Amino acid sequence: MDGDVLTTMEDCSESDEEDSCHVGSDMPPEFNNYWKAAIEKPHNFSAWTKLVSYAESEKHLAACMKAYDKFLERFPLCHIYWKKYADLVQHLGNKEETEKIFARAVKCNPLNVIMWINYIQYLKKSMNMSLTKSVDTLRGAFKEAVQAAGKEFHSDELWRIYIEFETQQNNLKGVTALFDQVLTIPTQQYETQYGRFKVFVFSHSPVEILNPEERRRIRLRIQLENDDYRVAAEDVDDSVEPITESDIPKFREYIIKVREQLYLLNEEEVQKRWTFEEGIKRLYFYATPINVKQLNNWRKYLQFEVSQGQHERIVILYERCLMTCALYEEFWLSYAQYIEGHSVEAARSVFERACRIHLPVKYSLHLQWAAFEEKHGCLDSAHAILCHLENTIPGLAIVRMRRVGLEKRNGNLQEAERLLKEAIQMSAGTKLAGFYAVKLSRLILKLQRDPHKAKAVLKEALKKDPDNAMLHVNLLEVEMFTEDAKDAPLVCVEQALKCKLSDDSKRILSEKRLDYLEEYGSLASWMDAYSEHQTYLKRKTDNGKNEDKEKDKKVKTNSKKNKNKNAKSTSSSEDCDPPGVTSYIPNKNEFVSANSVSTTNVSAAENHTPAAESSSTKASDQTTTVLSQAYLEPYPSRHYYNPRPFIPPARPYFNPPRTYIPPQNIPMQPFFRNQFVPPQENMFLDFHHSMVPSPPFSGPPGPPFMDNPGMHFRMPHMFGYGPSYQNFGGHPWNRFFPPQ
Template sequence: MADDDERTMNRNGLAPIAEEDDCDNEEEGNPSTTSSSSSDDDSDDDQDLQLQETQQALEKLLAENPSDYDAHLNYIKLLRKRDDIDKLRQARESMAAIFPLTPSMWQEWANDEATLSTGIKAFATIEQLYERGQHDYLSVSLWCDYLNFVLKHDPSVCEFSSSGVSKMRNLFERALTAAGLHVSEGSKVWEAYIAFEETVLANVSQKNEETEKQLQRIRSIFHRQLSVPLTELSSVFHAYKSWELEHVNVPERSSEFEAPSHVTFAYHKAMEMYNARANYEEQISREGASETEKLQNFMAYLHFEASSGDPARVQILYERAITEFPISSDLWLSYARYLDQTIKVPKIVVDAYSRATRNCTWVKELWVGYLLSMERACASEKELSAVFEEALQCSFSNFDEYLDLFLTRIDGVRRRISTGMSEEDGLNYAAIREIFQRATDYLSPSLMNSEGLLHLHLYWSRLELHHAKDLVAARGVWESLLKTSGTMIEAWQHYINMEIEMGHLDEARAIYRRCYSRRFAGTGSEDICHRWLRFEREYGTLDDYDRTKKKVMPRLEELQVFRLEQESKSIAVELGSKVDLGKKSSQKRKVGGNSTDEVPATKRRKGISSEEMTTEKDASRISKEETKNEPTEEKFDRREATREDAQIKHSTAKGTYTDQCTAFISNISLQAKDGDLRYFFSDVGGVTGIRLLKDKFTGKSRGLAYVDFVDDTRLSAAVTKNKQILLGKKLSIARSDPNRNKKGGGFERRKHEHGKTNEKPNESSDATDAQDEPASSQPGSSRRQGNSVQLKGKTAFLPRTVVRNIGRSSNEQGDDTSSKSNDEFRKMLLKK
């Protein structure tokens, strides 16, 4: 027995205490033995010193980062090696408080405790360890160890008292519920249950009614097992028939027992079910398969079980999959959804979400589902608050997920107050206000000027107004938002709408006075002016309308002038860069010439290269026709796109960016920074530069960016991430084309993009042909589009005959002078 204890302690890493004997005493006088012993002692001292230093390093690491899973494992392993029992228990408790432990870790813990102490108190401690272990993951081996431990060490069970037998049966039934449907290992629990009942049968003293009752109990367990698809079910069927022959003493019974028809039918049905699942069982247990393949096999198996319509089987298969892949967030989410939609047992659902959040702490959807499941289970406010606080300590991918968590908590508190459930917890509206304030303080620095923060304040103000009946508090909500996000026109408009809905027109008018002169992004400044005028038309008097118009119209004119000035500056920058890059030796102006080679910058259309510039008169007319009925937002988009081209061309002119290996990204979140984009492309790698475009007036991000890569391979990989989400926005990623303005002209391209064209159907082919011709081969050619003429090449020298004939058809002109180049016109004049 002592040898068995010693082997057990060595297996668990706990060295037994050495006993002194005569042999040891005799060897003390041997010099060689003494020298060897001294050498061993020195070696042990060095090893112990090294272990002590490692232990101190691990303790420091865990103090700095308690969430280091590997550090916990190494620390426990080291303490088991050093036999530091007290610290070992504390280390295991610390790890179990943060992470779920694997079944093998629970078994190791229980075995260690069993070898260290005995008695009633030790039995209760170890039994509690097994109970805790069943909560983390499904493990048939852990259940079997638990059952065997209770069978051997529980005095009431060992004595087969009525309470002990009842306790053991309840434990077996729990084990069958948890693992009895486990196709490959469930038979272990069934066999142990039958063995226990047979032992009880052997201890029945009287061969009477009690014996028959016990036989019927064992028979019932056999029947239940034969209806479940398990491995080696045919062996169980033969064992059942042998048992019947042995215990049912009927003389006329033949040697071959015929099972009842309903048992035989259930057995054959179970065998059919097992045969249908045998291939799936083989796939998920196949050795050498990768983790990805194994997970895919589990998902296929789950799909098959779900189609069979047995929720209990689907649930236990999910438990098996989770034991194999405990940190697969997709698997946990799928499991939780299935429980929510199918099982709908509050205790089971809450338990699953609790375990899911311990394994995948970074998944916001699991925490939200956890809070909702607890609310459905009528959990107390204290329990809900504890889970919410725990969720806030986790690390999510972006602050929008924290916002969703806050909103879920607010929704729950609001519902409890509305339904009267808050009386038990003493909740009132002050609790909602406190959560709103906390959310604002927590999220405002990161979600400034975002739709999420606006939604939070809109929700808050609505509750203050309609739930708390506090108009002053509702106004305070909007005022606090305007202090941090005063450049959001939506915030001002929602504030105004609230006052209008309440019938406070003077207050709404006062807010308009405060914001109409502010500068907002895009066309917001113009929009707020037009909205104020519309407000006065619908709600104000004629005097109110006149006073407002007197204030607003100068502001609109000022904004229009400002826009035109900024566009002129950007056009000048664009044309300046084009002149520097576009000049060629064959097109340079001779010194002392009388003609000019460049059209003034103010007469050039934005987005058209120097080789494709129209005359001032035609460009102005086309611009008016293009924007005649265009909505304000489309006008702004067109101007923004033009300004973007000017910025890129200006950068190219300076030689800073070539866009030869660059990705263009649009629909970027306005909160995104360079670091966010760099992290987004971290899996691609090779990022050499990031240019996040910003508005010249406000300095805010425009949601556009150019990302340079080191080579074309990395660029191609980056383009494959198109439509992936960054900070809640689905990005549009395309390869940047630096020659896009040389392919048909920027002005015509934008007209096509906006669906605006002045070409007639019968003229489209001519325009296309002219566009496809190389610019270098048409130094002085012109191209007619609609009723306009677009001159290519140097257009400063225009003979009067040509100017008079621009816009006329060839029949009206009577000659072909309009098709001559500038050099040909010069030669004609020299001849004259």
């Protein structure tokens, strides 16, 4: 915020206001519109940021505080907006409200080191540090910060300013205690902390930095090293002797030696976690999605930390992860499952934070929370969670069925029946009504043992939705397992087959009728049903053939499209040509041979009929299309002497395809044949095959190759060296022998 004075000075510290779309008339003109957009879509982050930015641009204090309170209530992990909110109120000189805002911020972000540092810096500036009360207040804030975020991997800055504060207050023994804590915590700058401790030890006297107990222990060790075995631990006086100048180096040596062991152990812990920490690119919450690589890094890091078995470190890492991945329910569920084994209340707190603040519309997380409460005997809480979720996201069948299941498991069948009947009424005219009717009929049939009532429920549902196959199938099952008239299932099937059902549904009903008649019906009725069943099977095969034909048509059309695309892409491609050779694609008229031209002319002269002319033109067009297709191949050099279409020969399965290699990419051949040959066993008997290259011949004229076979002149292979190798040597192709 800039230095302009805001228009009002009203106190809007109360943030527990109702979520109404209408606000006061004293607000800026467009504030109501932005407020409505944010309230109607409370999970839209951009709508809230637009509201906050508009309120700041108008410099209206009441609007700013109202917008910030509601926004930070929905997104409490946005530490940047907490800082902006506190700066806004501090700009107006309201110290009490600013301190409250900072207190709310660190309470919502206990592991946010930046938020704690901003809070402490504000307290330093706002308080009179010459007063003892102010010093105690600031020391209490430091202790809270270190207790909450001191074991975070990036907490070095917080420890540094805490140590500086105690050093300024001349509390050197307290500084030593702080160094003892930080040297056992795996942090990013653990080496820097150890170096600062060394500087601190050599800058002050051991009497100032050590407590009496440690001074007595170090003095006892020094006496034992001086071969004074007569001195025992019980013989040492309780009064600490003063340290002489000669003992100061030994005291410092012992002090650093003890802390060095802590430093080495801490270094091992840091090295275990360093790879995971390097993979974390986002330390705090942002509303944008996280990279998959970083999510996998968090999963592996959590798995590693759980395998180490240090409960406090595991909890801190889970909290760090949720500070970044607060919008990913898998980490909330993982944290709740882990912490449940240590504390049920802590697991309940995790579910409350996830479902009420960060993920209020993730129904799967709410269902897990309700199951957790039911597991631990809190039935009222489970019922309240499911009711609240159904009010938040109405129309979810799984939520209503969870409520029904909760009531059934607790023996409240009347409430379960009422919930299902209510669901049928609320979803009238949709497919869900039939679904709920089936569930209600099963509840009545299985638990209440009333088949007549179950049939009545299904028949009532069929009156409203007669073409629902699921209702017909369930009614048939109820009719088959009741002791009513034997013809009732047959009547049910006949009524279903008359409805507008799919062929598959009719086939299933016909199969069930065949099974029933085979057990309870006559042979004639079974034969009639079997003949009718064959018609449904024939429909199925016919439909399958039609589907196969349609698939074949689609495949053919797609293949034709791909061929056209390939022809277009390869017709004018210069990359497929070897260097120095350009593709020659002549016109259509050049592909017509002399024989075809002469025959067409003679036939046309003899007949003089339009049919003959049309036939001759068709023949010429066919020849031109065939030849043009042949010359539109991606490698036209193979058709220089044979204009017919190219048919590649069958290659053996072990022969890999050969590719063109530009001359500049061909590896250099060794000048001496034995340059890269490994040394032989007998180097002296076979000298010219060793690693040492044979020297070139430079003796007098004569026959050196016969007299001295070990002095061969290694001439390079004629067809194996240089760029000319690809055009005139043993390369797969050249100008005169095209690849076949």
